[in-house]
Every structure is written in C-alpha cells, then in structure tokens.
Amino acid sequence: xxxxxxxxxxxxxxxxxxxxxxxxxxxxxxxxxxxxxxxxxxxxxxxxxxxxxxxxxxxxxxxxxxxxxxxxxxxxxxxxxxxxxxxxxxxxxxxxxxxxxxxxxxxxxxxxxxxxxxxxxxxxxxxxxxxxxxxxxxxxxxxxxxxxxxxxxxxxxxxxxxxxxxxxxxxxxxxxxxxxxxxxxx
Numbered sequence: 001x002x003x004x005x006x007x008x009x010x011x012x013x014x015x016x017x018x019x020x021x022x023x024x025x026x027x028x029x030x031x032x033x034x035x036x037x038x039x040x041x042x043x044x045x046x047x048x049x050x051x052x053x054x055x056x057x058x059x060x061x062x063x064x065x066x067x068x069x070x071x072x073x074x075x076x077x078x079x080x081x082x083x084x085x086x087x088x089x090x091x092x093x094x095x096x097x098x099x100x101x102x103x104x105x106x107x108x109x110x111x112x113x114x115x116x117x118x119x120x121x122x123x124x125x126x127x128x129x130x131x132x133x134x135x136x137x138x139x140x141x142x143x144x145x146x147x148x149x150x151x152x153x154x155x156x157x158x159x160x161x162x163x164x165x166x167x168x169x170x171x172x173x174x175x176x177x178x179x180x181x182x183x184x185x186x
Contacts, residue, residue: 028113040079046125077094104136106132
C-alpha cells in the first residue's frame with residue numbers, strides 16, 4: 001500500500017474527537033484527493049506531516065524539542081519520506097530521529113490532527129499534521145539531533161508557556177491512551 005493510500009485509509013477510518021478536528025479530517029481527505037503528492041514536502045499548498053508526542057514509560061512526562069524555526073517547545077515530528085510505508089511509520093521514524101531513543105512503542109492512533117502555517121514554500125504553506133503518541137522504555141535518555149536546539153522532559157500537566165495548545169492536547173491524549181492500557185508495537 002502506498003503512503004498516500006495509507007493516509008486516506010487512516011483518516012477515513014479515524015473518528016475525530018471534536019467538531020473542529022472533524023472539519024480538519026475532511027479537509028485533509030479533500031487535500032489528499034486533490035494532490036497526488038500531498039504526502040511529500042514538494043506539495044506547495046501544504047502537505048501531510050506526522051507528529052509524535054514521546055511519553056515517559058509511566059506516561060507522566062512528555063519529551064519536547066525546542067524547535068529552531070518555531071522557537072517553541074513542540075513534540076517530535078516532520079515530513080513524510082518516500083521510504084515511509086505508512087503515517088504511523090513516519091511518526092515513529094520522526095520520533096526516533098529527533099529523540100535518539102531506541103525502542104519507542106507507538107500507541108494506536110492517530111490521536112489528533114492539526115493544521116499550521118510553516119516555511120517550507122515561502123511565503124507560507126501548511127502542515128496538515130496527523131498526530132500520534134509513543135512510549136519510551138524505562139530509563140530512556142534523549143539525544144539532541146541537528147533538528148533541535150534542546151530536548152527536555154516536562155510533566156504532561158506542566159508544558160511550558162512557550163508551546164501551544166496542540167502540544168498540550170496531544171500529550172494529554174497520549175497519556176490517556178497509555179492509561180487505557182491500549183498499546184501497539186510500531
């Protein structure tokens with residue numbers, strides 16, 4: 001199955017938890033229908049991306065990256081690659097690349113969707129973000145990548161002001177998914 005077909009299948013099957021996210025889910029599906037390259041950075045009006053909130057093994061903390069372009073504490077995430085076989089695989093790859101943590105376990109998802117302006121194609125373009133959560137093994141130590149100014153663990157209920165509501169929402173949904181005992185290996 002192609003990455004594009006996987007995204008259509010995932011978003012078609014996903015039940016959005018809010019009316020706002022349902023509208024975004026429909027917008028993402030419309031975008032996929034209109035653009036064969038919707039999964040790739042080359043898609044100028046915008047493209048689907050994969051984000052992952054990396055949680056501590058007990059779900060009490062979330063690992064955030066200080067994003068160099070946004071200047072904010074955000075979850076791991078980014079562009080899909082041609083080699084990605086699914087949105088979930090892209091989310092897990094991005095989480096591993098940006099956190100340096102081996103053995104991450106992706107929770108069933110997606111957990112949220114978000115749309116935000118980015119700088120991929122000046123003056124602006126959009127990231128149509130499909131969001132997941134992953135659990136780090138006990139004792140996991142993060143390693144800062146070239147894509148980050150800093151990495152830090154924050155209590156899920158104490159994400160810094162220099163972040164956004166989408167990050168807070170995703171971390172809490174990930175914590176809730178982990179607490180429900182629902183786990184899947186990614």
